[in-house]
Amino acid sequence: MFIQIPEENITKFLIELKIFLSKILDERGIKTHYIELKHKNIYSKMLMIDTSRYVGIDKNGEWKIVGLEMISSKSVKYTKEKQRELCNLIFEEVGIKKIQEFIEKCRMEVLSGSLKVEDLLISQSLRR
DSSP states (O other): OOOOOOGGGHHHHHHHHHHHHHHHHHHTTOOSOOOOOOOOOOEEEEEEEETTEEEEEETTSOEEEESOGGGOTTSOHHHHHHHHHHHHHHHTTOOHHHHHHHHHHHHHHHHHTOSOGGGSOOOOOOOO
16 A cells, blocks of 8 residues: 655554554454554655556655566566656656657657667576
8 A cells, every 4th residue: 555644654654554453353343353564665756557566766866666677687678768768757747748749759669660679679598
């Protein structure tokens, strides 16, 4: 779950949430339960594709990238670069029109055949 809470209120929020959830379980007859809540990271901005694929900018301005093609060794260079550029546009809040233009430009680059072959290759070594 991702929610926006000021950093100084996180501990208090987690305690109150645990109490709230415990009450709900008690009301439903579940008297024995164990609830562990913790926060993983604090992001100033975040783009979430699903629970295992997201990118966030932490409070130090560093990107935390999980499960996206831009960090995968099994992705082509072009995809990595364009995905990073797209995330930059989203984080910069340039607006949907500019994002649509960027995606259309990428589509035209791919369809025109103007990309270098090395930008579309995946290099992997074979092992026995």
